[in-house]
Amino acid sequence: MTIAVRHATPADIPAMEALIKRSGIALSEGFYTAEQAQAVTRHVFGVDTQLVADQTYFVIEKNGQLAACGGWSKRSTLFGADRTKQGADPLLDPAREPARIRAFFVDPSAARQGLGRLLLQHCTDAAATGGFHTLELAATMPGVPLYMACGFEVVEHIELDLPDNVKVPLAKMRKSIKVE
Numbered sequence: 001m002t003i004a005v006r007h008a009t010p011a012d013i014p015a016m017e018a019l020i021k022r023s024g025i026a027l028s029e030g031f032y033t034a035e036q037a038q039a040v041t042r043h044v045f046g047v048d049t050q051l052v053a054d055q056t057y058f059v060i061e062k063n064g065q066l067a068a069c070g071g072w073s074k075r076s077t078l079f080g081a082d083r084t085k086q087g088a089d090p091l092l093d094p095a096r097e098p099a100r101i102r103a104f105f106v107d108p109s110a111a112r113q114g115l116g117r118l119l120l121q122h123c124t125d126a127a128a129t130g131g132f133h134t135l136e137l138a139a140t141m142p143g144v145p146l147y148m149a150c151g152f153e154v155v156e157h158i159e160l161d162l163p164d165n166v167k168v169p170l171a172k173m174r175k176s177i178k179v180e
Contacts, residue, residue: 001063003115005122008057008069013047016059016069019107020045026108031141032168039166040140046081048073050089051102058122060115068115070104072123074130079103079138079170098134098174099127104143116146128177139171151175 008016024041032040050073051057057071075089078100092099101123106115127135138158139147148154156172 002061003067003118004061005058005118006061007055008047008052008059008071010049010052012059012066012069013049013052015066016047016105019066019069020047020103020105022108023105027106027111027142028140035166036168039162039164040160040168043162044080044084044160044168045103045105046083048077048080048085048103049082050075050077050085056123056126057103058119060119062110062115066107067110068104068106068119070116070119070123071102072127072135073100073102074127074132075100077102078136078172092132094131094133098136099130099132101135101137101147104146116143117150120146120150124177133177135175135177137173139173141169141171144171144173147173147175 021041024045025037028037051071056073059066060068074092076092077085077089104116152173152175154171155174158170158172160168162168
């Protein structure tokens, strides 16, 4: 079995969008209702192409097949795909603001095989190299156990108000990192 982490490219976007849709629905089971999973997948989840352009979004290939995607960001947006962004997305100051961990999704067939943890370590190392001392993210409920196991702490509970009066809970989480 071969596992490779590489930068996502614009050519990867259709496959990543399909993976995100599969992951958002299947891996939400037991954490969200079917209605919540469908709403957050439809209205929030997806690729933020700014991360691809910044080369801070990655894919993991397992035996040559896309198995996971996710990244980190040096920009202010905390979560959401291109369709959720409004206005400018300014750069963060690594000396006083946390880098963002963004849009982690694992194909359901590859869930709980360490790919999320591998991707998180890759992103943590890259953010530290970029001078950041802290990481911040908005976790879905299915993601909270991974992030807590990797040293993140919940700092705030958030509730998204989505169309058709669907409310989806998230957890804003934070972690200090060692800068080399």
